[in-house]
Amino acid sequence: MELASAQKLWDPEPGWLNTAGYGLPPRPAFEQLQAALDDWRVGRILPDGWDTSITRSRTAFARLVGVPVDDVAVGSATSQLLAPVAAALPAGTRVVAPVGDFSSILFPWLAAPGVEVRAVPVEELAASVDDGTDLVVFSLVQSASGAIVDHEAVVSAARAHGALVVVDATQACGWLPFDAGQADAVVVSGYKWLMAPRGCAFAYLAPTLRERLTPYAAGRYAGADLGQSYYGPPMRLASSARRFDISPAWFSWVAAAPALELVAEIGVERIRAHNVALANRFLTGLGRPASDSAIVTVDVPGAQERLARVGVRAAVRAGRVRASFHVYSTPADVDLALDALTDM
Template sequence: MELEQAQKLWQPEPGWLNTASYGLPPEPVWTAVQDALADWRVGRTSWEVWGEATERSRTAFATMVGVPAADVTVGSTVSQLLAPVAAALPAGASVVVPEVEFTSNLFPWLVQEQRGVRVRTVPLAGLVDAIDSDTDLVAFSLVQSADGTVAEYEKVVAAARAHDALVAVDATQACGWLPFDAGLADAVAVGAYKWLMAPRGSALAYLAPALRERMRPDAAGWYAGADPHSSYYGPPLRLADDARRFDISPAWFSWVGTAPALELVAEIGPPVIQAYDVALANRFLAGLGQPPGDSAIVTVEVPGAQEKLARAGVRAAVRAGRVRASFHLYTTEADVDLALDALTS
């Protein structure tokens, strides 16, 4: 689908510059969820119809990040998807994490400290150099939530591989606008409600086959079964032999909206979206006299910025003491200029 054609699928109120908090649903997503809710209200259909959306989402995500669908597990949040990875670390393992990492990719490692796992935080700029022979796993966000910094993904992976360390990535603030190969890492988890513009409550993760051999599916239920529909009752344990053994039972209506969202992003293409989003971000930076960047998320320090933006009807966020603005498919140059007028007036 051409970009201009796709952009007709949104009708946002002017001034939404906060996709890094949550994305806005395109028309196919909104319609799919409303139709499912209407069917639920009167008992018009069976739940299996809603369940099919989960498998569509798994396939679309796998294609987007360049991995086999059999290596993708589904869940509800990033921390829940990373928890079994953290639990699989041996006692005494050493984990390296950026010091301003979003806690969905920090707390799962920190809670393992009670059994001897050691977590060391370092500046993001020094992450590559901090990986050494004592490192068992390095965890980081592909794009930082606080300020939009894009991590040196391939360099971090190369440093980890040089020391036989695992790599766990939170790509929530990247997937949907930043093209990347998930297969370079061992685990890549994504919350789908931001740049993938799905309802909150759906998340996906790539889990490398070698990593899965170390992991135990502690949350296994019927949906983790080799055949979920014959896994409703009774023993023996009969789990899927691929990443699906780490699935949790899907929240139907979240996934009903996730499938068309991911399929639309895949159809437009992350490279096209990247070019559009970063161009808007750089228009914003240029208007404030700042050099261009490489991210769809930017932060600025302008006295009274939060109040100025609010008076103009611009919705942005404040993170780590700075105004954070984020730009996506439904953002227009008029939105950017509205924010610039508010900040420079």
């Protein structure tokens, strides 16, 4: 699908520059969600009628990140999907992570008993991996700054020293192409660049890692046969990554499926080129050097107040204004922000 045609499927008010906070749904996702809510209100559909959305979403996600669909688990939040990984770490495990990374990729290891976490500058992450490292964790795109971690360099360093790799691609998946299969686990919250409602999250879990994990949160949706998993015992879990699924928030997934399918139809490379071009229009308009990210941060006196006066919605992270651009963003959005920030 051409980008110009795709953009007609969104209805943003001018000035939304905060997809790193949450993404805006394409019209098909919003309309399917409204239809599901109407069905719920009057009892028009049986619960299993919404389950197809989970299958569609899982399939679309696997396609986007280049992994087998059987290696994808679904849940509600990235930290929840990382919990079984953290629970499997023995005391004495040594973890290396970036300083200032997002809490969801850090807190599970900090909470794990007896696990040692060493935080290093993000640009030194690959060089900090050594023979004493058991696990490397990081966000592929840093939430606070938009910096893109050198994924291949970190993975290469980890493999050279026998360390596992866990990646949070929440701020990347949907605009930045990457190969999830290089890592042992990759988690993504769907409500940002994948433009799903909050309550949708995905995890790629490599088969060799899954062998070490216990599905403590297993319920019916982790069963080998959903139709035969209502009651027990005995235990009869799926042999795939589905054994780590939790019961889905149906309505969130109803909207997730068409949103992810649309991202795949447009193409992540095409979205990346569009997003980065707008981000660089913003940066160069402020006299800053161009970057390779769809998330940028700037220091401008009174920036938050100036943007708010003209209706631009951006975020403040780590004391700086953070602007983020996606498929529905336009040059007019950028220029609106630039006019506000350069009007002295």
